[in-house]
Amino acid sequence: xxxxxxxxxxxxxxxxxxxxxxxxxxxxxxxxxxxxxxxxxxxxxxxxxxxxxxxxxxxxxxxxxxxxxxxxxxxxxxxxxxxxxxxxxxxxxxxxxxxxxxxxxxxxxxxxxxxxxxxxxxxxxxxxxxxxxxxxxxxxxxxxxxxxxxxxxxxxxxxxxxxxxxxxxxxxxxxxx
Amino acid sequence: xxxxxxxxxxxxxxxxxxxxxxxxxxxxxxxxxxxxxxxxxxxxxxxxxxxxxxxxxxxxxxxxxxxxxxxxxxxxxxxxxxxxxxxxxxxxxxxxxxxxxxxxxxxxxxxxxxxxxxxxxxxxxxxxxxxxxxxxxxxxxxxxxxxxxxxxxxxxxxxxxxxxxxxxxxxxxxxxxxxxxxxxxxxxxxxxxxxxxxxxxxxxxxxxxxxxxxxxxxxxxxxxxxxxxxxxxxxxx
Numbered sequence: 001x002x003x004x005x006x007x008x009x010x011x012x013x014x015x016x017x018x019x020x021x022x023x024x025x026x027x028x029x030x031x032x033x034x035x036x037x038x039x040x041x042x043x044x045x046x047x048x049x050x051x052x053x054x055x056x057x058x059x060x061x062x063x064x065x066x067x068x069x070x071x072x073x074x075x076x077x078x079x080x081x082x083x084x085x086x087x088x089x090x091x092x093x094x095x096x097x098x099x100x101x102x103x104x105x106x107x108x109x110x111x112x113x114x115x116x117x118x119x120x121x122x123x124x125x126x127x128x129x130x131x132x133x134x135x136x137x138x139x140x141x142x143x144x145x146x147x148x149x150x151x152x153x154x155x156x157x158x159x160x161x162x163x164x165x166x167x168x169x170x171x172x173x174x175x176x177x
Numbered sequence: 178x179x180x181x182x183x184x185x186x187x188x189x190x191x192x193x194x195x196x197x198x199x200x201x202x203x204x205x206x207x208x209x210x211x212x213x214x215x216x217x218x219x220x221x222x223x224x225x226x227x228x229x230x231x232x233x234x235x236x237x238x239x240x241x242x243x244x245x246x247x248x249x250x251x252x253x254x255x256x257x258x259x260x261x262x263x264x265x266x267x268x269x270x271x272x273x274x275x276x277x278x279x280x281x282x283x284x285x286x287x288x289x290x291x292x293x294x295x296x297x298x299x300x301x302x303x304x305x306x307x308x309x310x311x312x313x314x315x316x317x318x319x320x321x322x323x324x325x326x327x328x329x330x331x332x333x334x335x336x337x338x339x340x341x342x343x344x345x346x347x348x349x350x351x352x353x354x355x356x357x358x359x360x361x362x363x364x365x366x367x368x369x370x371x372x373x374x375x376x377x378x379x380x381x382x383x384x385x386x387x388x389x390x391x392x393x394x395x396x397x398x399x400x401x402x403x404x405x406x407x408x409x410x411x412x413x414x
Contacts, residue, residue: 011246014245015245018245022241023232027228031228040240040241043241044241048245051245051249131222135222160182163218166222
C-alpha cells in the first residue's frame with residue numbers, strides 16, 4: 001500500500017495539484033504574509049520541500065492539504081524572517097509595514113475589499129495570523145503555538161484580542177449597535 | 178456567565194477541558210439566546226475572514242512550474258553520491274598496502290634487531306623484552322582491522338565511514354609515533370603519508386589527487402624493492 005502511495009507521488013501528481021490548487025495555497029499565504037512576493041516564495045518553497053520529502057508523504061491527507069500546510073508554515077517563517085531582518089536593520093517602518101508596496105500587493109489590497117482590509121489591518125501581524133490559522137485554516141492552538149514559536153497561552157490571548165477587535169470593527173461597519 | 182471567548186473555544190472544539198465543554202454545551206442547549214450569540218459571533222468572524230480570492234499572476238505560476246520541473250528533473254531519483262570513486266578505492270587500497278609492507282619490513286627484520294627495540298606498545302602496555310612483540314602484534318591487529326574496515330566502507334553510511342576512518346587515522350598516528358621511537362623513520366613517514374588521503378575520504382572530498390596516489394605508489398615500489406631484497410613477502414594479513 002505504501003509503495004502504491006509513494007509511486008503515486010510522482011512529478012505529474014505535483015504538476016496536477018499545482019494547476020488545480022495553487023490559487024488556494026497562494027491566497028492562504030497571501031492572507032498570512034499580506035505580501036504577494038512573500039506568498040509566492042512560500043508556495044514555491046512548499047512545493048520544493050514537499051517534493052524533496054515526498055517519501056515522507058504517507059497519504060494520510062491529500063497531497064494538496066499537505067502542501068497547503070507546508071506553504072502556511074513557510075509563509076509564517078518568511079514573515080518572521082522579514083520582521084527579524086527589519087528589526088536588525090533598525091528600520092521601524094519596515095517592522096510595522098504591512099504588505100510591500102509592489103504593484104501586485106496594491107492589486108491584492110484592492111481585491112480584498114477596503115472595509116474588510118481595514119478591519120483586518122487593525123490587528124497586529126501576530127493577531128491576524130493566529131486568527132486566520134485558527135478560524136480559516138482550522139489549526140489547533142498547539143499547532144499554531146508550535147509554528148509561531150509562541151507559548152499556547154500567548155496564542156490564545158492573541159486570538160481573543162483579534163476576535164474582539166474584529167467584532168467591534170464589524171459592528172461599526174454594519175451599523176450594528 | 179459564559180464569555181464570548183469561551184463560546185468561541187467551544188465552537189473551535191479546542192482549548193477547553195472536558196468539564197468546560199460539558200458545561201457550555203449544556204448551557205447552549207438550554208439557553209437559545211446564548212446559542213444565537215454564538216451564531217452571531219461566528220458569522221461576524223466569517224465575514225471578517227471571507228476575503229475574495231485573487232488569481233495567481235501568470236508569471237508567478239510559470240515560476241512555480243519552472244522550479245518544480247527543475248526539481249523533478251534533477252531530483253527524480255534520490256541522488257546517491259558515489260561513496261567511493263575508483264580513485265578513492267585506489268587510495269584506500271594503496272594505504273593498506275603501504276601499511277602491510279611497512280609491517281612486513283618490521284616483521285622480517287632479524288630477530289636480534291627486533292628485540293633491541295624499546296618501544297612502548299601502543300595497544301598492550303607490555304614492558305621490557307615483550308615490547309617489540311607487543312608492538313608488532315598490535316600493528317598486525319591494527320592492519321587486519323584496517324583492511325576489514327576499509328573493505329566494508331563502501332556499505333557504511335557517511336557518518337560511520339567518517340568515524341571508522343577517523344579511528345584508523347588515530348591508530349596510524351599512534352603507530353607512527355611508536356615507529357619513530359623504534360628508530361623506524363621510514364615506517365613512521367609512510368604511516369603518516371596516507372593520513373591526508375584518508376582524511377579526504379572521511380570528509381567525502383573527491384580531490385584525493387592522482388599525484389598523492391602516484392607518490393604512495395612510488396613509496397610502495399621502494400618498499401617492495403627493499404622487501405624483495407631482504408625478505409620473502411609476508412603472509413600475515
